[in-house]
Each structure stands twice: as C-alpha cells, then as structure tokens.
Amino acid sequence: MPLPPNKPLAKKPITQPKPPINMNKDHWKIWEVFLRSKNGLSHKHVGSLHAPDADMALKNARDVYCRRSEGISIWVVPSESITASTPDEKDPLFTPSDDKVYRHPTFYDIPDEVGHM
Amino acid sequence: MQTYSAYKMLYFNFAKIQRHRIMGTNHSFEEKFQAYIDGENKIEPKDWMPEAYRKTLIRQISQHAHSEVIGMQPEANWITRAPSLRAKLILLAKVQDEAGHGLYLYSAAETLGETREKMIADLQSGKAKYSSIFNYPTPSWADMGTIGWLVDGAAIQNQVMLMRTSYGPYSRAMVKICKEESFHQRQGYEVVMKLAQGTPEQKAMAQESLNRWWWPSLMMFGPSDEHSPNSAQSMRWKIKRKSNDTLRQEFVDKTVPQAHYLGLTIPDPDLRWNEERGHYDFGAINWDEFYSVLKGHGPCNKERIEHHVAAHEEGQWVREAANAFAAKQAARKKANHAA
Numbered sequence: 472m473p474l475p476p477n478k479p480l481a482k483k484p485i486t487q488p489k490p491p492i493n494m495n496k497d498h499w500k501i502w503e504v505f506l507r508s509k510n511g512l513s514h515k516h517v518g519s520l521h522a523p524d525a526d527m528a529l530k531n532a533r534d535v536y537c538r539r540s541e542g543i544s545i546w547v548v549p550s551e552s553i554t555a556s557t558p559d560e561k562d563p564l565f566t567p568s569d570d571k572v573y574r575h576p577t578f579y580d581i582p583d584e585v586g587h588m
Numbered sequence: 589m590q591t592y593s594a595y596k597m598l599y600f601n602f603a604k605i606q607r608h609r610i611m612g613t614n615h616s617f618e619e620k621f622q623a624y625i626d627g628e629n630k631i632e633p634k635d636w637m638p639e640a641y642r643k644t645l646i647r648q649i650s651q652h653a654h655s656e657v658i659g660m661q662p663e664a665n666w667i668t669r670a671p672s673l674r675a676k677l678i679l680l681a682k683v684q685d686e687a688g689h690g691l692y693l694y695s696a697a698e699t700l701g702e703t704r705e706k707m708i709a710d711l712q713s714g715k716a717k718y719s720s721i722f723n724y725p726t727p728s729w730a731d732m733g734t735i736g737w738l739v740d741g742a743a744i745q746n747q748v749m750l751m752r753t754s755y756g757p758y759s760r761a762m763v764k765i766c767k768e769e770s771f772h773q774r775q776g777y778e779v780v781m782k783l784a785q786g787t788p789e790q791k792a793m794a795q796e797s798l799n800r801w802w803w804p805s806l807m808m809f810g811p812s813d814e815h816s817p818n819s820a821q822s823m824r825w826k827i828k829r830k831s832n833d834t835l836r837q838e839f840v841d842k843t844v845p846q847a848h849y850l851g852l853t854i855p856d857p858d859l860r861w862n863e864e865r866g867h868y869d870f871g872a873i874n875w876d877e878f879y880s881v882l883k884g885h886g887p888c889n890k891e892r893i894e895h896h897v898a899a900h901e902e903g904q905w906v907r908e909a910a911n912a913f914a915a916k917q918a919a920r921k922k923a924n925h926a927a
Binding site: 498499501517518519520521522523524526527534535536538539555557558 | 632634635636681684685688691692695696698699703704705760761764768907910911913914917918
C-alpha cells in the first residue's frame, strides 16, 4: 500500500530565488587525503575534501574514503601546503633521464648460461 | 643480442621523441591537445586544456555530483519504514554511498577551478541540472529494489564507460564509484527477486514498480544521438567514449534477460529479440516526457530542491559551529605555544 512521502524538513516556499550562499561563512579549506591500505605499503593519494580543521578533516576522510576497509592509516594535508611542479617544467625536470638508457638493467646483455641476474 | 636490447631502448626513446614532436611547436595548442587525447593520454588538473573542455567537464561532473546527492532523497524516503533491520542497514549503507559519490565528484570538479559553494548555489537556483530520474516518487517498497536494479544498473552502464574518460580526476572518481555501485545494483535485484518469488501480491508490487521505472530508466542515457549536439565534441575529447544510443542498447540487452529470470514483463509491446542485429528492438521513447521533467515539470522536482535547500539551511549552524571550534582550537594552540 502506498505510503505518504516523508515530511519535508521545513516548509518554506521555494518559488522565491534563494539568497546566494554566504561564501565566506561556508568556506572550508580543501584537504588532500592519503591512505595506507595495509602495513608495508606507502600512503597513497585518494582524493580531497573540505573541513574546517585537521581533526574534522580526519573524521570526514574516514567517512568519505574508508567505508569498506580501504585503509588502516589516514594522512590529511591542507592542499595549500603542497608545492607542486608544473607541466611547463616537465621537460627540464624529467627528460634528462630519457637518454640514459644505461641506467636500465635491460641495457646489458648477460649470456643465458650465466643464469638469472 | 648486445645491440638488440640497446636498440630497443633507443627505439623506446625515439617513440618518446616522436610524441614530443607532436606536442612540439608546429601545432596550435588545440591540435596538440587533441593529439595528446588521441594518444589515449589522461589530462591532469594543471595541464593546458581548451576552455570549452574545462567548461564541459565542470558542467558534466557537477551535474553528476548533484545527481548522486539528490538521488539520496527517493531512497531515504524508505529508511524509516524498511521491512526488516537487514533491509534498513543495507539501505542506510547505500544512501551513505551516494553521499560519498557526490563528494568524490564535487572534489573532481573542484580540480578544474570551480568552488563547492558555486556548484551548490547553481543546483539550488535551478541553473544546474541533475538526472531527471530522481524527480519520480517512490511510493512502494518495491521501488527500492527497482531503483537499485534499473537506475543504478543504467548508471553503471554509463559510469563503466566514464572510467576511461580523458580527465584524470574524473576517471579515478569513477573507478571508486563503480566498485561500490555494483553492491547497489545487486542489493536492488535481490529486493525485486524476493518480491517476484513471493506471494502473488508481492509479485504484483514488483511488476507495478517495473512498469513505472522502465521508461524513465531508458531516458537516463539522454536524447538520441541525432538530438544530442554536444555528444560529438565530448566523444572527440574522449570525455564520453560511447554514444547515448549505444549505452541504451547495451542496457536493454543486459536487463531484459534479468527481467525474464524474475518472471516479470517489461512494459513495452514492441520489445523483441532481433536475430539479425543481435540486439533487442524496443519501442519509441516518450521524449516529451523527458524534456518536460528536465524543465522542472516532473512529479517531484520542486520537492527535491526544496528539501535540499531546507537541509542545507538547517545545517548552517553546524558549519558555523565547526568554524568557531576550529578557530578556538587554533587560538588555544597558539597561546600554548607562546607560553
């Protein structure tokens, strides 16, 4: 038998355009979340979230990113604390290693008779 | 042998240099961007991207997030009256997942420079849309099953494709979501199965629910390809990897046998297996209904936004209290440090 829908939280007419959300009062800074899935593995970035402080960030991270035993340890870091390289720096930073083929083990041919090395 | 492996490494480098050439200076940014995408590379937040690519993604990801969040309402309707404790726990977990999915997606959209506050304001003012399916009511417990089976089933069809989308953060959010979405569909099918295999009245409940949700579920994939002007560009940018009609056909082909297993009838007299095509043919979709619901004239559009606004406003003191507490803690820490 059909039941009536749940009572709405508040009876306010919605036809009026809403006042804009107060950006300053509502604004919580962004945190990056890192999880260690089990001991022996390093923490891995899983996403970000909003929180007013570190304690709340940890609690939110538990709820948002660990609903199915994804981790045993959480790091939260304010996004603004991370210094990142930019895509423009990709060439000076990373191409010098491209022409150093001798750094890879496959550069060297060891006779099969020697066995696995 | 000696030369071979060194040659292999050099060849590998040569391929890299070729890739550099494509990204080099002889082409416009747009051409380089397209070539990069054609090479199945992912775009990351700080990479250069055309403004239209950024805008398309912000629109799509935020609407996807809004759908997850508004999608909590039709199901939350049944949390207080779930027929068993087991059913209630499952439903709670599922609705909590939808909240989580919304948050993954809002974060992904934020990497493109959009703020959370702006996205929520756009949802509440009606400027941003969400999936029309959530503007239908859930008057029956059977709807909790049908939504999981069909609505989440259709969402999975779309989201599995989106795991391969060209924007890194969106793709990663999709991988997480798809893992959890499979639970949603299976628990839904279980609810429908219990009803379909129960008393005649229970089976009738399942059938009645299927009758209401079947067509809106097919509409979830959006307008037909020829009426979906943005689709082609999204496909070129590999934001979308399959067309609306392709996804819809895949969904029908997968779902019809699942209905047969339950002994339920899909409410479409034109539905039949087409041996030649190797697909099910199905009847015409009522696009007038789709556009009408999209424009705000569905059975629950007003109620859904009203509820979202009310919940948001009633949570205002919590956000303020959290800010005040954080400020107090920070001040205390500073004072202790100074002492």
